[in-house]
Amino acid sequence: MRTFWQLVLANARDIARDKMSLFWFLLFPVLFILLFGFIFSNEGTPTYDVGIVYESGNPLTEGLVKGAGAVPVFKIHVGDRGSEIQALRKGKRSVVVEAPSQSFAAMTGSGDPLKVHVYYNETEPTARQVLVPVVEQILNEAERQITGRPKVFDVVAEPVQSMDLRMVDFLLSGILAMALMQLGLFGAMRAVSLRERKVLKSLGATPLRRGLLLVSEVVVRMGMALIQTFLIVLIGYVVFHVKILGSWLVLLGAVLLGALTFVSMGYMLAAFPRTEEAGIGLVQVVQFPMMFLSGIFFPVEIMPSFLRPVVNAMPLSYLADLLRQIMVAAPPEYSMATDIAVLGGWAVVSFLVAARFWRWE
Numbered sequence: 001m002r003t004f005w006q007l008v009l010a011n012a013r014d015i016a017r018d019k020m021s022l023f024w025f026l027l028f029p030v031l032f033i034l035l036f037g038f039i040f041s042n043e044g045t046p047t048y049d050v051g052i053v054y055e056s057g058n059p060l061t062e063g064l065v066k067g068a069g070a071v072p073v074f075k076i077h078v079g080d081r082g083s084e085i086q087a088l089r090k091g092k093r094s095v096v097v098e099a100p101s102q103s104f105a106a107m108t109g110s111g112d113p114l115k116v117h118v119y120y121n122e123t124e125p126t127a128r129q130v131l132v133p134v135v136e137q138i139l140n141e142a143e144r145q146i147t148g149r150p151k152v153f154d155v156v157a158e159p160v161q162s163m164d165l166r167m168v169d170f171l172l173s174g175i176l177a178m179a180l181m182q183l184g185l186f187g188a189m190r191a192v193s194l195r196e197r198k199v200l201k202s203l204g205a206t207p208l209r210r211g212l213l214l215v216s217e218v219v220v221r222m223g224m225a226l227i228q229t230f231l232i233v234l235i236g237y238v239v240f241h242v243k244i245l246g247s248w249l250v251l252l253g254a255v256l257l258g259a260l261t262f263v264s265m266g267y268m269l270a271a272f273p274r275t276e277e278a279g280i281g282l283v284q285v286v287q288f289p290m291m292f293l294s295g296i297f298f299p300v301e302i303m304p305s306f307l308r309p310v311v312n313a314m315p316l317s318y319l320a321d322l323l324r325q326i327m328v329a330a331p332p333e334y335s336m337a338t339d340i341a342v343l344g345g346w347a348v349v350s351f352l353v354a355a356r357f358w359r360w361e
Helices: 002-017 019-041 059-069 081-089 104-109 125-146 167-187 189-196 199-203 210-240 248-270 276-293 305-313 315-328 336-357
Strands: 048-053 074-078 095-098 114-121 153-160
Touching: 048 059, 048 081, 048 125, 059 074, 081 095, 081 114, 095 125, 114 125, 167 189, 167 210, 167 248, 167 276, 167 315, 189 199, 189 210, 189 248, 189 276, 210 248, 248 276, 248 315, 248 336, 276 305, 276 315, 315 336
Parallel strands: 048 074, 048 095, 114 153
Antiparallel strands: 095 114
């Protein structure tokens, strides 16, 4: 065991002397979160998702839908009350408007205004101060065009507690997932370099088991994953005020699982190339699509539907989703059980493939 920890220390010192590796594994993710954090922490022209619950065939409520759709910053979603309120709770709607279900004749035959419930996020001042008055103006315009009556609708604003997810909250967990991927995939290329320089072959002539060298490198990678996590979360909290909402212990487990998955993938890829240059090229072919198709920089919902099978096949999609659920309680793309199962499956399969095709020389 003493020999093993000496190997771990030796590997850590070797990596510390490699300034380029330190840059890519530690400083590069930090620069990423600072750059994208400053870009997306300042909001540009806002858009608002507005949910509308109504029955078709009602001229006034159909006028409401048409009027809301004419507002440039409104994105209209029509659905039933339960699903739209649930979307509001998850932060996918800015307001939800529930129109009355009475017929047009009932509306014109009664002198009392009809109540229109407008649900909004009570933690978002913009919803109450801007969106609710805009909805009132749309309703007034709809009633003037159709009935000419002075007042038909009576808007009742009702707050609903909801999550307030900023773009920087979304990015923080995505960049952490990217950092763990880079650490695992590119970190394994050191083994290719040792094999190319005949170091692994030479160790076969010594009492030291060559497998201990690889295990010690894995331990070092796990330690670096924790350092990456600490730096990224610290910057997110201090600079961009991102609060970790989930359990720190669960987050630690997710980070170690993600690091182990990509370390296993890295050694799987390292089993095939004969030179370090070829190994880096192979890793770039794998990691480049994952960086831009796994939803670490933007939601996967905006991607074309034909790319979704590709997104669903990538382990980075599940790691980013798992970290996002734990760190900022973001709406999930997959269940946590699915995320963990897929990452664990990739780790096991990658390890078995690496063990089957690994070459020491």
